[in-house]
Amino acid sequence: MDRIQIYHNPRCRKSREGLQYLRDHGVEPEIIDYLNHPPTPDELKTLAQKLGLRPKDFIRRQEADFKELGLKAHLDDDDYLLTAMSSHPKLIERPIAVQGNRAVLGRPAENFESLL
8 A cells, every 4th residue: 555645744733633633543654745846747747637626726725826916817727726735835725635546634533534
């Protein structure tokens, strides 16, 4: 079985809850520090495929960068959003857990159950 990875922001309460959920279920995931080492647009595209979501479905619309960059006008342009998310990783919704070819958005953390 592939090791679970988690895109984690330690300053985010929901992200900390997701990490704790995995640990409470006996999983010590590989933590991906996506804020300091942002995924490339291609990596985000792969992540979107694993999530079964379009970028507009896991971008943080309340984030200041979303508004400042005028991204609302580009919600149907996947490549544009992926590039923005890579350049401004705070825009990536979290936490996201990945195992092999599957990924799950941990909002709520109980969504991670499907990977366990």
